[in-house]
Amino acid sequence: MHETEPELDVYSRFTNPGRYRVLHDAAEHLLDDLARDFMVVRSEGSVSDPSRFSGQVRMVQLDPTRPGVGRLRINFTSFPGLVVKLGQERETALPACGCDACDEDPQELIEDLHDKVESLTRSRTGQTTRWRRGSD
Secondary structure, eight states, rough: OOOOOOOGGGGGGOSOOGHHHHHHHHHHHHHHHHHHHHOOEEEOOOOOOOTTTEEEEEEEEEESSSSTTOOOOEEEEEETTEEEEEESSSOOEEEEEETTTTOOOHHHHHHHHHHHHHHHHTTTSSSSSSOOBBBB
């Protein structure tokens, strides 16, 4: 028995995009924790990019005070989802698609967000932090 491909219409169907709202909550908590634990400058604003799932409605950026260290920018989309930029890397959308065929798991996306942010804040060896902690 082999797995069948999803019907073509499921690639254009978004049955329950609200399941991704937990990404907004997780990102809010993560940003608050980072702003509390690290020496960063937090800035917020509204943004608009109609090319990404009905546009981005809010942006939060954390700029570390340590020179030469990458910033974190999270755009909250009205889909709901996130567009995340870590340092100079290209932007990553969470979920990448959101259609019924892709059916990305919100909890796995939250883990992915945490992993990506940890790789930004920690050194390559994982022994020290790139971002300066508030207690440094």
